[in-house]
Amino acid sequence: MRRFLKPAGLALLGLGMALTAQAQAPAANYPDKPIRLIVPFPPGGGTDILARLVATELGARQGWTLVADNKAGAGGTIGIGEAVKAAPTGYELVMGQKDNLVIGPWLYKGLTWDPTRDLVAVAHVAYTPVLIATSVNSKFQSLEDVIAAARKDPGKISYGSPGNGTSIHLAAELFQKAAGIQLTHVPYKGSNPALMDALAGNIDLLVSSVPSAMGQIKAGKLRALAVTSAARSSSLPEVPTVAQAARLKDFDVSTWYGLFAPAGTPAPVVDKLHAAVNRLLEDAAVRAAIQAQGAEPQAKSAAAFATQLRTEYPQWKGIVEAAGVKLD
Numbered sequence: 001m002r003r004f005l006k007p008a009g010l011a012l013l014g015l016g017m018a019l020t021a022q023a024q025a026p027a028a029n030y031p032d033k034p035i036r037l038i039v040p041f042p043p044g045g046g047t048d049i050l051a052r053l054v055a056t057e058l059g060a061r062q063g064w065t066l067v068a069d070n071k072a073g074a075g076g077t078i079g080i081g082e083a084v085k086a087a088p089t090g091y092e093l094v095m096g097q098k099d100n101l102v103i104g105p106w107l108y109k110g111l112t113w114d115p116t117r118d119l120v121a122v123a124h125v126a127y128t129p130v131l132i133a134t135s136v137n138s139k140f141q142s143l144e145d146v147i148a149a150a151r152k153d154p155g156k157i158s159y160g161s162p163g164n165g166t167s168i169h170l171a172a173e174l175f176q177k178a179a180g181i182q183l184t185h186v187p188y189k190g191s192n193p194a195l196m197d198a199l200a201g202n203i204d205l206l207v208s209s210v211p212s213a214m215g216q217i218k219a220g221k222l223r224a225l226a227v228t229s230a231a232r233s234s235s236l237p238e239v240p241t242v243a244q245a246a247r248l249k250d251f252d253v254s255t256w257y258g259l260f261a262p263a264g265t266p267a268p269v270v271d272k273l274h275a276a277v278n279r280l281l282e283d284a285a286v287r288a289a290i291q292a293q294g295a296e297p298q299a300k301s302a303a304a305f306a307t308q309l310r311t312e313y314p315q316w317k318g319i320v321e322a323a324g325v326k327l328d
Contacts, residue, residue, distance in 0.1 A: 027268030030090055034065040037259075038086075038094040040079025042072045044192030045162060046209030049293050050125060050257050051095040054277065057286050062276055066093075072190055075165030076100030077108050084113040088264035090273065093122065098255040099166040102312045106320045107165035115260075116313055121305040122259040122270055123277035126295040129229030129254050130171040131213055132159075132242070133206045135199055136223050143225045143245040146205065150181035158184045159205035160194035162212075170320065171228050171253040172207040177324075178248045198222070209255065210235060210294025228253040235294040257295070258305055274302045 037055050041047045048070065055066035071079035080100045086092030101115040113119075134140050140149070150157050161169040164187045176183055186203050188194040191212035198206035199221055206213065206222070210233055216222040217236070226245040227233050230252040243251045259277060261270060280286050281299040290297040300308075 027266070027272045030269050030272060031064055033091065034067050035091050035093060036086075037066050037068050038079050038083050038092070039068050039070045040072060040076035040094065040096070040100050041070070041162065042190030042192060043070055044195075044212070045190050046128060046211035046293075046295070047076070047095055047097060047257060049211045050290070050295060053286075053289060053293070054095070054125060054259070054280065057280050057283075057289075058276060061280065061283075064276075074108055075104045075163045075169075077104040077111060077165070080104075080115070080119075081111070081113060083260065084118045084262060086262050088262040088266075090261060090265050090269035092262060093273070094119075094260050095125075095257060096260045097167070097257045098312070098316075099162075099168070101260075101309060102316045103167050103170055103320060104165045105313075106317045116310050118263050119260040120263055120265055120270055121302050121309055122261050123274045123302065124256065124258040124298060124300040124305045124308075125277065125281070126290050126297050127254050127256040128210045128295040129227040129233055129241075130168050131206075131208050131210045131227055131236075131239075131294075132172075132175070132225045133198070133208065133213055133217070133222050134204065134225060135201055136221055137201060138204065138223065140204070140225065141223075143240075143242065146225065147179050147181055147246055150179075150183060154182040155184050157205065158186050158203045159207050160186045160188055160197055160203040161207045162191040162194060162209075163187050163189060167253065167255040168207050168209065173324075174253060175228065175242060175246075175248075175251070178242075178251055179246055195222075214292070214294040233294060234296065235291050256298075256308075270302065 039048050039051045052068050055068050058064055058066055071082050076099050083094035105111050140146050191208050197203050213222055217224050224239040226240055226242045228242050242248055278299045281297050287297045
């Protein structure tokens with residue numbers, strides 16, 4: 001015997017089909033206008049370089065238009081705050097990283113957002129160690145030279161970072177504690193201003209992402225002393241790790257980069273973005289371009305990336321407190 005739906009059942013079935021169609025529609029037509037990609041740091045830094053590379057390559061391969069928009073300040077938290085307030089349509093994205101998502105919230109007071117609640121992970125792009133470097137005209141030939149001089153004259157050696165509260169700043173603080181030395185921190189509003197002052201000799205050391213400094217290293221104007229990751233960088237294989245150069249066992253501080261969207265962005269849109277970025281990271285030319293900037297390309301599932309954020313967010317609260325890092 002056939003069973004026929006009653007009018008109410010037919011209405012519910014029709015509503016369900018309509019909702020399914022509505023859920024699929026955003027991805028089917030997406031994107032039909034330019035996408036704004038918020039970059040929370042100034043032009044020229046590691047985040048900016050990777051963001052513009054992703055924007056350019058997605059445009060070339062997908063036919064999309066992504067416009068990078070630099071919104072710098074407060075260790076990258078200003079740009080994240082703007083992304084959180086953006087409409088969840090998929091037309092407002094942000095290139096986030098460890099600095100402004102899992103460290104900055106524990107250093108900057110008054111932030112009203114929570115990255116695990118107010119953002120959705122779209123795609124992991126790359127990770128990079130932190131670099132300790134100096135001008136080629138500097139008297140420091142190695143990290144051991146720096147440590148010896150700092151022990152002799154505590155506080156006399158200066159180092160520049162992209163700003164207070166960044167993972168780069170924290171890496172330098174952790175290095176000082178591990179080595180038992182005291183350096184003087186000079187915070188800048190982004191990596192590029194710090195780089196310029198290091199090249200000019202206005203600061204003794206530069207602590208930076210590898211992508212931000214790679215151009216000047218290749219040009220022979222910047223001397224790389226060490227990277228803070230557990231393993232050497234594939235882009236700078238001749239440069240020792242801090243653990244190797246300073247005999248500091250198990251020292252390991254790296255940062256990661258990825259695309260995020262405001263919470264509430266339709267899942268089909270997030271899925272479409274995620275798939276496009278992961279296809280990009282499979283391309284040999286794109287991987288080589290990322291590595292040429294000193295970063296390591298790495299694709300992950302959106303779920304794994306979201307789990308990483310949820311795991312690291314509370315962990316770094318304890319790390320920040322244990323390190324005693326304070327904003328100047």
